[in-house]
Amino acid sequence: MxxxxxxxxxxxLALAAAPLLLxxxxxxxxxxxxxxxxxxxxxxxxxxxxxxxxxxxxxxLKVLPTRGGSSKYQPPIHRWEYSKYIVYFExxxxxxxxxxxxxxxxx
Numbered sequence: 001m002x003x004x005x006x007x008x009x010x011x012x013l014a015l016a017a018a019p020l021l022l023x024x025x026x027x028x029x030x031x032x033x034x035x036x037x038x039x040x041x042x043x044x045x046x047x048x049x050x051x052x053x054x055x056x057x058x059x060x061l062k063v064l065p066t067r068g069g070s071s072k073y074q075p076p077i078h079r080w081e082y083s084k085y086i087v088y089f090e091x092x093x094x095x096x097x098x099x100x101x102x103x104x105x106x107x
Contacts, residue, residue, distance in 0.1 A: 043085055043097035050078075050092045057082065 044053045060080035069076030078089040081100070088096045 041085070041099070044087050044094045046094055046096065048094045050089060053080070053087060053094065060087070 044057060048056075060082055062081040064079040064081060067077045067079075068074040075090050077095075078092075080087045080089070083100075085097055085099050087094055088098075
């Protein structure tokens, strides 16, 4: 009896985990495609100053509220939204630029 209960438990666990395991390659592939798109685009690069970004790419559509900055271990992070990407600054220098992706409500 214990053996069949253990087998049933193992089968249930395997079925419950299947969707998580099967969706991982698809998610990794979509992430890989997004990174490749970002590399082909002319986005602000790491180390550029806010002034350099404004000069080269123009004014952002929206300046989002600053996050962090409460201690030296949490520097202020500024976010500027452009039509196709978002630029993240630590203090006044670019740390990352990423493509904007549609949210779940945009479908």
